[in-house]
Amino acid sequence: MKLDTLLIKYMVVAVMGVFIVSCESDDTEYTLLTPEDGEAFSGGETTVFDISQNAFGFQAPNLDTENGLFFFTGNSLFNQNWVTAPASTTARDGLGPLFNARSCSGCHFKDGRGRAPITDGELSSGLLFRLSIPGTDEFGANLPDPNYGGQLQDDSILGLDTEGHVTIDYEQVVVTYPDGNSVTLQKPLYTFENLSYGSLAASIQISPRVANQMIGLGLLDAIPEATLLGFADISDSNGDGISGKPNYVYDVETQSLKLGRFGWKSNQPTLKQQVAGAFLGDMGITSSLFLEENCPPTIDCNTISNGGSPEISDENLDKVALYSATLGVPGRRNHEDQSILQGKELFEQVNCIACHIPKMETGSYHIEALENQTIRPYTDLLLHDMGEGLADNTPDFEATGKEWRTAPLWGIGLIETVNGHTNLLHDGRARNIEEAILWHDGEAASSKTAFMNLIVEDRTKLIDFIKSL
Numbered sequence: 001m002k003l004d005t006l007l008i009k010y011m012v013v014a015v016m017g018v019f020i021v022s023c024e025s026d027d028t029e030y031t032l033l034t035p036e037d038g039e040a041f042s043g044g045e046t047t048v049f050d051i052s053q054n055a056f057g058f059q060a061p062n063l064d065t066e067n068g069l070f071f072f073t074g075n076s077l078f079n080q081n082w083v084t085a086p087a088s089t090t091a092r093d094g095l096g097p098l099f100n101a102r103s104c105s106g107c108h109f110k111d112g113r114g115r116a117p118i119t120d121g122e123l124s125s126g127l128l129f130r131l132s133i134p135g136t137d138e139f140g141a142n143l144p145d146p147n148y149g150g151q152l153q154d155d156s157i158l159g160l161d162t163e164g165h166v167t168i169d170y171e172q173v174v175v176t177y178p179d180g181n182s183v184t185l186q187k188p189l190y191t192f193e194n195l196s197y198g199s200l201a202a203s204i205q206i207s208p209r210v211a212n213q214m215i216g217l218g219l220l221d222a223i224p225e226a227t228l229l230g231f232a233d234i235s236d237s238n239g240d241g242i243s244g245k246p247n248y249v250y251d252v253e254t255q256s257l258k259l260g261r262f263g264w265k266s267n268q269p270t271l272k273q274q275v276a277g278a279f280l281g282d283m284g285i286t287s288s289l290f291l292e293e294n295c296p297p298t299i300d301c302n303t304i305s306n307g308g309s310p311e312i313s314d315e316n317l318d319k320v321a322l323y324s325a326t327l328g329v330p331g332r333r334n335h336e337d338q339s340i341l342q343g344k345e346l347f348e349q350v351n352c353i354a355c356h357i358p359k360m361e362t363g364s365y366h367i368e369a370l371e372n373q374t375i376r377p378y379t380d381l382l383l384h385d386m387g388e389g390l391a392d393n394t395p396d397f398e399a400t401g402k403e404w405r406t407a408p409l410w411g412i413g414l415i416e417t418v419n420g421h422t423n424l425l426h427d428g429r430a431r432n433i434e435e436a437i438l439w440h441d442g443e444a445a446s447s448k449t450a451f452m453n454l455i456v457e458d459r460t461k462l463i464d465f466i467k468s469l
């Protein structure tokens with residue numbers, strides 16, 4: 001039965017226990033809400049219905065057999081520990097000399113979301129620090145710190161000092177709702193310690209980032225560029241206070257600027273480059289895209305044995321990229337519940353959808369299973385100024401120090417099941433969905449204010465809707 005809105009009176013409502021409780025007068029009218037056709041299928045035909053700890057780790061069910069085999073190998077390259085060279089397993093050696101983790105899954109645990117370390121010195125929790133100094137290179141990319149490069153590596157091979165480590169303190173920030181309820185947010189403050197290779201540049205820019213969940217990334221890649229540019233409104237010509245700006249970033253393979261889609265600032269153009277960048281930056285594994293070892297300036301890396309040049313073959317790099325593209329998207333839970341549907345309406349009403357765009361279609365793509373799918377990622381992949389509070393003060397190609405990519409919200413309600421925490425935002429500072437919303441500012445200020453002006457029951461419905469994604 002396809003219903004738009006159906007008004008029903010008190011008598012009919014009597015079968016729906018929830019409403020009897022909140023019913024105030026006999027002549028109140030209720031709207032029976034219905035989900036859209038196919039709404040539960042967040043990733044179209046790639047959707048997976050599983051609510052176990054493995055919910056993010058399934059291959060898209062519509063993947064063909066050949067790609068299924070690539071996925072299988074990619075999966076093992078993603079999950080297994082890489083080892084230092086020389087080793088008997090030449091396909092997986094070359095770790096370091098500096099690194100943050102021994103495997104991709106060290107940070108993307110169960111293909112899920114990283115978090116800030118809980119104990120001092122905890123390694124590979126999934127939070128890393130990008131480093132840069134003001135200015136850009138010939139391709140428009142950030143300039144690395146002269147001593148520490150583009151990222152702090154807090155682990156190293158035997159016999160070599162790590163670059164250092166970071167301790168985190170939190171400043172409390174109290175936010176009070178118009179109804180008098182208040183929430184204490186925590187803002188992270190970082191201290192860099194035990195720096196082994198000299199000091200950081202005086203003008204150092206530090207950008208903390210946690211590992212994203214890996215679901216549906218190929219679908220995001222398969223959204224036609226025209227669709228994403230259609231969401232953009234760089235000069236805010238419709239005057240809604242929300243601009244939406246595409247990032248254009250350097251694509252190493254084509255040696256040209258391309259629309260950025262991946263990373264917290266849409267700072268990577270393709271999954272392959274994102275993956276190759278992770279192999280080098282996070283694990284010290286060279287590839288044909290990035291051939292040069294990441295080496296401290298005082299060390300001669302030629303004296304350290306490596307795993308060949310490149311350390312990961314193109315064939316294996318492609319398999320990890322394929323794997324990263326084809327993890328299925330979790331289907332919705334409870335999407336037919338009236339209170340969840342009301343939460344969805346509230347999400348629209350307070351204009352969260354201006355950036356977290358619910359629904360779009362993918363176009364043609366080199367992986368057939370991802371083509372022409374109706375997907376519900378809740379993002380525009382564009383950059384938005386989110387205000388001073390969230391700023392990392394690190395520009396990244398077109399992104400300013402206050403701009404971030406609208407985070408896709410699909411799967412977000414399952415992070416707790418998969419990763420055992422509910423921490424959100426680019427640096428994991430928000431301890432739950434409510435805190436994440438309350439950090440919104442800048443272009444999202446009026447939407448945040450509208451959320452804060454809702455009565456507490458409605459705020460809960462909106463949050464429960466996000467949990468059902």
Ligand code: HEC
Binds near residue numbers: 212263275324
């Ligand atoms: C040290 C932790 C760490 C390791 C190890 C790591 N990643 Fe990541 N990953 C991150 C972080 C942090 C981001 C966000 C990066 C950014 O915003 O620039 C990310 C982002 C990504 C993205 C983009 C996700 C999105 O939503 O845009 C992909 C794909 C990815 N990583 C794949 C990999 C692969 C493949 C490996 C192994 C070769 C790997 N990662 C290893 C931390 C890690």
Ligand code: HEC
Binds near residue numbers: 390407443
């Ligand atoms: C102006 C664009 C914009 C609007 C409007 C907006 N958001 Fe966001 N949202 C973002 C961006 C950008 C991020 C990532 C910010 C970061 O990580 O620092 C984000 C992150 C989030 C996150 C955390 C996601 C994650 O994976 O960590 C949640 C939850 C969220 N938004 C919910 C909402 C809700 C609810 C509303 C409406 C009240 C809303 N957003 C309105 C742009 C927007």
